[in-house]
Amino acid sequence: MTRADHRSRTEPGPPSSPPVPGRAGRTGRAPAPRTARGRTSLLGRVAPPVLVVLLLLVVWQGAVTALDVRPQVLPSPLRVLEQGWAFRAVLWANTLPTLQVTAVGFAVSLAVGWVLAVGVDFSPWLRRALVPLLVASQTLPIIAVAPLMIIWFGFGLLPKVLVIALVTFFPIAVGLIEGFARADPEAANLLRSMGGGRWAEFRYVRLPGALPSFFTALRIAITYAVTGAIFAEYVGARAGLGIYMAQQKNSFRTDLVLAAVAVTALVSVALFGLTYLVERVVAPWIKGARR
Amino acid sequence: MKITVAGVEVAFGDLPVLDGVSFDVATGEFVSVLGPSGCGKSTLFGVLAGLVAPDHGRVLVDGAPAGRETFGYMPQKDLLFPWRTVLDNTTLGLEVGGMRRREARERARELFAPFGLAGFERSRPAELSGGMRQRAALLRTVVQDREVLLLDEPFGALDSLTRTAMQEWLEEVRGRFGWTVLLITHDVREAVFLSDRVLVLSSRPAHVAREVRIDLPRPREVGVLTDPAFVAAEAELLDTLRGGTRL
Ligand SMILES: Nc1ncnc2c1ncn2[C@@H]1O[C@H](COP(=O)(O)OP(=O)(O)O)[C@@H](O)[C@H]1O
Ligand SMILES: [Mg+2]
Numbered sequence: 144m145t146r147a148d149h150r151s152r153t154e155p156g157p158p159s160s161p162p163v164p165g166r167a168g169r170t171g172r173a174p175a176p177r178t179a180r181g182r183t184s185l186l187g188r189v190a191p192p193v194l195v196v197l198l199l200l201v202v203w204q205g206a207v208t209a210l211d212v213r214p215q216v217l218p219s220p221l222r223v224l225e226q227g228w229a230f231r232a233v234l235w236a237n238t239l240p241t242l243q244v245t246a247v248g249f250a251v252s253l254a255v256g257w258v259l260a261v262g263v264d265f266s267p268w269l270r271r272a273l274v275p276l277l278v279a280s281q282t283l284p285i286i287a288v289a290p291l292m293i294i295w296f297g298f299g300l301l302p303k304v305l306v307i308a309l310v311t312f313f314p315i316a317v318g319l320i321e322g323f324a325r326a327d328p329e330a331a332n333l334l335r336s337m338g339g340g341r342w343a344e345f346r347y348v349r350l351p352g353a354l355p356s357f358f359t360a361l362r363i364a365i366t367y368a369v370t371g372a373i374f375a376e377y378v379g380a381r382a383g384l385g386i387y388m389a390q391q392k393n394s395f396r397t398d399l400v401l402a403a404v405a406v407t408a409l410v411s412v413a414l415f416g417l418t419y420l421v422e423r424v425v426a427p428w429i430k431g432a433r434r
Numbered sequence: 435m436k437i438t439v440a441g442v443e444v445a446f447g448d449l450p451v452l453d454g455v456s457f458d459v460a461t462g463e464f465v466s467v468l469g470p471s472g473c474g475k476s477t478l479f480g481v482l483a484g485l486v487a488p489d490h491g492r493v494l495v496d497g498a499p500a501g502r503e504t505f506g507y508m509p510q511k512d513l514l515f516p517w518r519t520v521l522d523n524t525t526l527g528l529e530v531g532g533m534r535r536r537e538a539r540e541r542a543r544e545l546f547a548p549f550g551l552a553g554f555e556r557s558r559p560a561e562l563s564g565g566m567r568q569r570a571a572l573l574r575t576v577v578q579d580r581e582v583l584l585l586d587e588p589f590g591a592l593d594s595l596t597r598t599a600m601q602e603w604l605e606e607v608r609g610r611f612g613w614t615v616l617l618i619t620h621d622v623r624e625a626v627f628l629s630d631r632v633l634v635l636s637s638r639p640a641h642v643a644r645e646v647r648i649d650l651p652r653p654r655e656v657g658v659l660t661d662p663a664f665v666a667a668e669a670e671l672l673d674t675l676r677g678g679t680r681l
Contacts (some may be wrong), residue, residue: 262655295457327473327513329509329510330513330515332485332507332509332511333507333513334526335483335502335638336485337531338503343530347530348515351518352517408435428516428517
């Protein structure tokens with residue numbers, strides 16, 4: 144047996160050779176490649192889609208010019224940009240209500256999603272009662288429900304908030320429910336051996352363990368939220384990108400419809416990016432754990 | 435203080451796992467539990483830790499029924515949480531027990547140096563090597579200050595060189611802190627090296643098939659491996675385990 148010889152090389156024998164508080168050389172997994180990938184990733188991830196979009200825009204511009212398409216049918220990207228800029232004040236005035244409706248609707252959706260998911264996690268009875276209903280709620284044809292909401296609740300905030308909540312609470316609730324369930328049962332045993340009950344298990348294991356899955360769900364839901372808001376406004380509203388698109392379509396201003404579409408896309412991407420920021424603040428450990 | 439395990443029986447549905455397990459452990463003793471895999475070793479620890487209710491039999495501390503707070507349980511998996519720093523992983527038991535976070539951190543921090551983790555308080559578990567993870571998990575158990583430590587195959591997942599280093603380290607710190615330890619292992623040499631007594635469980639449903647006392651002086655070092663008493667105990671245990679299916 145040659146273990147005495149190998150000892151210092153494999154494991155720092157703690158009592159005899161206290162470890163130096165320097166990390167890189169002695170950690171279990173070398174973090175170097177991960178960080179390297181992380182650094183190139185921002186540019187590496189943003190550049191390709193931007194290039195593809197630019198390429199498509201160039202093709203579009205060329206085709207519209209070459210075929211001499213009427214702008215009422217299909218305006219060129221440059222015209223959309225130009226008209227969008229000319230009408231920027233109106234566009235902005237309609238973006239704000241959409242953002243507001245999205246924020247309120249999404250907040251309601253988050254609250255509902257969390258309450259349902261936590262309830263389901265604590266009560267097997269609620270799980271049996273609610274999970275099928277959650278699924279059923281997603282089969283409601285929103286295209287038929289949204290106009291009814293207008294009939295019932297008018298043109299104010301409420302019907303739009305309800306439409307957004309209806310289309311977004313599901314991914315949030317399901318993401319959380321599945322996230323909670325991913326907890327290791329052995330961790331529950333560990334907590335019990337420490338004297339903890341169901342609440343301690345939830346607080347120390349199930350809740351933090353569900354966060355990766357929650358943030359994934361959040362990203363899906365936030366994109367639904369914007370489209371949900373636009374759709375609800377399209378059906379009927381006093382202001383907002385949705386109703387603006389409907390109005391411009393009716394006056395054959397295809398260029399302004401597309402300008403509003405572009406603004407919608409920008410808003411969605413920005414909100415999507417925001418979820419990463421929130422994740423970084425709330426659960427910075429996810430970044431390392433996920434990759 | 436004396437722990438008495440008396441006639442413990444456990445069945446999961448139709449599957450009898452423990453069939454009248456009885457033994458004692460006295461304060462300061464180091465007792466290992468050897469047995470074929472799947473024979474019920476972890477289940478036995480579950481009973482001691484109050485996680486599995488036995489169908490028959492009792493666990494007593496000085497003659498009175500044992501509560502959960504007697505045992506500090508270190509499960510087979512290290513279960514270090516990625517969302518907590520290493521320091522906050524080690525304070526988990528204290529926090530669950532209601533101690534304020536500041537105080538819990540102070541108590542755990544004192545053990546980082548003897549556990550070879552100094553400088554890693556704010557690291558994430560993923561940054562630790564296998565041996566360090568096990569020491570962090572052991573620290574989390576020890577800092578709860580329970581009377582008896584239940585260590586379920588703490589070194590089972592380590593490579594053999596790391597494992598030997600960890601065994602020597604455990605022998606050293608245990609002597610220093612005077613812990614009472616019950617250790618599950620499938621490594622005969624580890625059991626002999628660390629223990630005052632080794633219990634061999636039969637195959638499932640398990641009972642204590644044999645008990646071997648290891649009369650070697652402490653503190654033990656690598657040299658003891660070639661001691662005739664060590665070799666004899668090792669041979670006896672191996673023999674018992676090999677005959678396990680016939681027991
Ligand atoms: N909670 C449980 N429910 C049903 N069967 C279990 C449970 N825990 C363990 N077992 C079974 O009991 C037997 C003993 O398991 P365990 O105590 O983990 O064995 P060991 O630790 O000795 O390898 C195994 O056959 C295992 O499948
Ligand atoms: Mg086991």
